[in-house]
Amino acid sequence: MPAPYVINQPTTHNTEPFSFGSQVDLICPKLLHDTIMSPVPQGLKFMCRIVRKNEGVDKRMYPTYELTLEEPSRSSRVRLLRATKKKRSRGSYYAITSDMDHHPADYDRKATDENYGVLGKLRSNFLGTAFNVYSNGRNPFSGNAVTAVAEADGQSSGISNNSASNGGGEAGVKTAQDQKTKTEIKNPVRQELGAVIYNPNVLGLKGPRKMTILMNTMTAEGDMVERRPTQVKDTLIGRMTDRDMTDLLVLRNKSPQWNDDTNSFVLNFGGRVSLASVKNFQIVHDNDLDYIIMQFGKTSQDNFTMDCQYPMTPFQAFAFALTSFDAKLACE
Template sequence: MTSQFFLPGMPPERKKEEKSLLVLQNEIETENEASCKGMCSTWQNYDLNLMNLVCKYLRDMKLCLFLTFFKEERAPSPVIEFEDLEEFVLQPAQQGITVKCKVTRDKRGMDRGLYPTYYLHLDNEKKVFLLAGRKRKKSTTSNYLISVDPTDLSRGGENYIGKLRSNLMGTKFTVFDNALHPDRALPDLSNARQELAAIIYETNVLGMKGPRRMTVIIPGMDKDGERVPIRPRNENDGLLIRHQNRNMENVIELRNKTPVWNEETSSHVLNFNGRVTQASVKNFQIVHSKDQDYIVMQFGRVADDAFTLDYNYPLCAVQAFAIALSSFDGKIACE
């Protein structure tokens, strides 16, 4: 991917200023992938005329665009320390603290990159490892194992901490912890696995292009700020069914933040506050419907195989990482 693109009359060298313009287009994984990757990038010191010229140029090529304007310098990550990794990745983020992370994708090894390994690290000077995930082979539906050891991604290993499982179409996902299947658990389900989240991608039956739409369902929080355990006895009692039946007791519903349509540029606008720097259909922000300004999670590309992932209360690292993994999976009915 080229680092910049130039239009006639656009100086090749520009001094760094307070503002940056980020062009995000929503068809990067369509037949226009090569041209999109070659054209979409960031540049500094723009003016309104240049911005409009760029937007018109891309619109004429019939590309669907996201435009993100940001002024803030990238804030340093808060100091986060912990002694027990497994406890930390399952614990909701501390209220008022944004946990800033980085996801890297390693395509080496497994079947020519068909089964990449994904790693989650804290995005700070120490780059502390948190989680690793990889899609399992020979599964009827997509199934990702999540581990607290980057070298051990086996389900039978002691470092297995959870999994992400999809339906056949890749439009609905469920996140589980590492406890027992209800069929093998005690009658009271006290040692049965918990459902940590469910992700629903809206199907696109008309083939219309545009922003992906997703809903995230997570267990509610009690008065002490702890996650309410959701231990379904069977699939008819899980988060997906509860959401379908609108049984929302002890359940929180989140949605991706809808980009604002800009009439002047005929483009969608989102603000990632400098944490996203490259175009990708996978870029998104998750919010609560009652507070669109509180970003529960945001995820976006910063390099071909690197992404930032920031999450806030009430999410934990496993939930956030699994949501990100779901965005990498192929979705037959959503593209």
């Protein structure tokens, strides 16, 4: 199936680009973190570039991706995020960090996340048709998490029994519960930030890729509703499967239109994309197909543009863009 053909015509939505201002050196880590993890302010657009680093045999299989912010008034770009694809994972697994200046050239994928300032992670299923985006934190579904809870329960029982023999059973239980609470505060359950589902499309017979993005809705103040699911049914995909649309925002990629003149599908990227690719996409809500919440596209072999605006965060948009790089066994 041919990749969507790119057209670049002026658009009626000339949204002002986001900018940190002229004092780029004064951007403190907290400001950078809060900006990356917060929805783009309404009326502004993050205009970014993604560079794929895949030199060498190892990097061909496990590349890194760097996200920078373009500011029209600045000659150099502001570095925002880096994603590194990890080895020995059943599906695609990316660690996303903002600690750009402290990454060694040879990234040790077995090192602990704390060493690299990981803000969140992107993981896929084996077929590459479903992706989950999380903040950094405790995985309630991992074997370690289950073991930790079991050990905590066992310690609680042990303390209770031992203390009971000494006449202090209730105090022993309370001590174990306090320890468990302190552990949870120190390492809270991760926040689910988004999910992406690609429609099965073997050999591309159904046309260009179709993707659905799931996010939590926004509060009246314009903040993202925070959810930290501990059961599969409470995850974004689980709620979608159960048709529980409470606080669920469903976005889709804009369908390219067939053009008889070019004999291909076309999308208008407004001058931001220069090469046709199956990776190119635009994200909209069904209620307003002209409001492009996010767009991503190819400009050269290893260079891509990524633009996003409210209600998406730059971190979410970067993670969603990463899902487009992976080969999808059941989608093409």
